[in-house]
Amino acid sequence: MLRAIDHAGIAVTDLEAAVAFYRDVLGMALVHRETLPEQGVRAALLDVGESHVELLEPLDADGGVARFLARRGPGLHHLAYRVDDIDAVLASLSAAGTRLIDAAPRAGIRGSRVAFLHPSATAGVLTELVAPADHH
Amino acid sequence: MLRAIDHAGIAVTDLEAAVAFYRDVLGMALVHRETLPEQGVRAALLDVGESHVELLEPLDADGGVARFLARRGPGLHHLAYRVDDIDAVLASLSAAGTRLIDAAPRAGIRGSRVAFLHPSATAGVLTELVAPADHH
Numbered sequence: 491m492l493r494a495i496d497h498a499g500i501a502v503t504d505l506e507a508a509v510a511f512y513r514d515v516l517g518m519a520l521v522h523r524e525t526l527p528e529q530g531v532r533a534a535l536l537d538v539g540e541s542h543v544e545l546l547e548p549l550d551a552d553g554g555v556a557r558f559l560a561r562r563g564p565g566l567h568h569l570a571y572r573v574d575d576i577d578a579v580l581a582s583l584s585a586a587g588t589r590l591i592d593a594a595p596r597a598g599i600r601g602s603r604v605a606f607l608h609p610s611a612t613a614g615v616l617t618e619l620v621a622p623a624d625h626h
Numbered sequence: 627m628l629r630a631i632d633h634a635g636i637a638v639t640d641l642e643a644a645v646a647f648y649r650d651v652l653g654m655a656l657v658h659r660e661t662l663p664e665q666g667v668r669a670a671l672l673d674v675g676e677s678h679v680e681l682l683e684p685l686d687a688d689g690g691v692a693r694f695l696a697r698r699g700p701g702l703h704h705l706a707y708r709v710d711d712i713d714a715v716l717a718s719l720s721a722a723g724t725r726l727i728d729a730a731p732r733a734g735i736r737g738s739r740v741a742f743l744h745p746s747a748t749a750g751v752l753t754e755l756v757a758p759a760d761h762h
Contacts, residue, residue, distance in 0.1 A: 491652065491653040492652060492653065492654065492674050492675075493674075493675055494674060494675025494676065494677065495631050495634065495674055495675060495677045498631065498634060498702075498705050500749055500750070500751055501749075501750075502749045502750075507749075508749040511747070511748065511749065512749075515719065515722045515724055516627065516628060516707075517627035517628065518628065538628050538629075538630060538631055538707065539628075539629055539630025539631060539676055539677075539708070540630065540675055540676055541630065541631045541675075541677065545749070562698070563750055564749045564750030564751075565745065565749070565750030565751050565752075566634075566701075566702035566703075566704075566705060566750075566751050567702075568702075569634050569702060571652075571674060572675070583651065586651045588651055609701065611647070612647065613636055613637075613638045613643075613644040613647065613648075613681070613700045613701070614636075614637075614638075614699055614700030614701030614702075615634075615636055615700075615701050615702050616701075
């Protein structure tokens with residue numbers, strides 16, 4: 491059902507400082523940058539094996555990542571799994587009684603379709619499903 | 627330098643309930659269980675792609691995972707990267723001025739050698755390096 495860890499999402503206060511560490515010190519390739527206004531973040535994706543690290547800096551004080559930073563400080567924000575058929579996975583989880591944030595997929599980074607599971611279902615982990623765009 | 631996300635470590639209050647969800651609902655294969663007294667946890671590893679989810683339940687109220695749970699509740703605890711030559715990676719990070727928790731590797735789960743980086747170096751993420759045992 492889940493093919494891989496697609497990415498670990500990390501909330502940061504200074505995107506450029508975080509990119510510099512993950513790219514230059516840990517040696518991950520920086521492969522994508524995107525501003526996601528509807529999620530209130532600027533994001534950077536770095537490659538590690540078949541997965542990514544997704545660094546997220548808030549655009550303002552209003553979004554979920556901004557609230558996370560205000561409450562907990564920088565750190566691990568969510569964990570995302572790669573799936574092929576996101577509609578089928580959501581239907582299966584829903585049938586199993588899993589509490590979802592998104593009953594249907596919405597637009598994610600780099601042309602993907604994504605949906606979030608509620609942390610109450612997953613031992614406290616904000617969990618994302620990602621169906622990548624065909625060319626990724 | 628880093629080959630893959632080796633695992634995401636998740637702090638839980640009820641290991642069997644968490645195993646049941648990740649195995650039976652998310653469909654991950656349960657591949658290993660181990661009690662790690664020196665880290666104060668019972669652990670379960672589940673496969674997802676080339677990575678694992680590592681579920682961690684405290685043995686008592688004293689260890690780092692127990693303190694994390696008391697402060698934050700269940701959720702993402704650390705992120706681990708797989709490396710080949712952990713001594714070389716630690717030497718490289720140390721030369722770059724990266725703050726380490728473990729200057730030298732110590733014994734980890736399933737016969738691995740592991741070392742932790744300090745969260746202050748990594749945008750708040752408790753970060754582990756894992757050199758798997760030869761047979762994993």
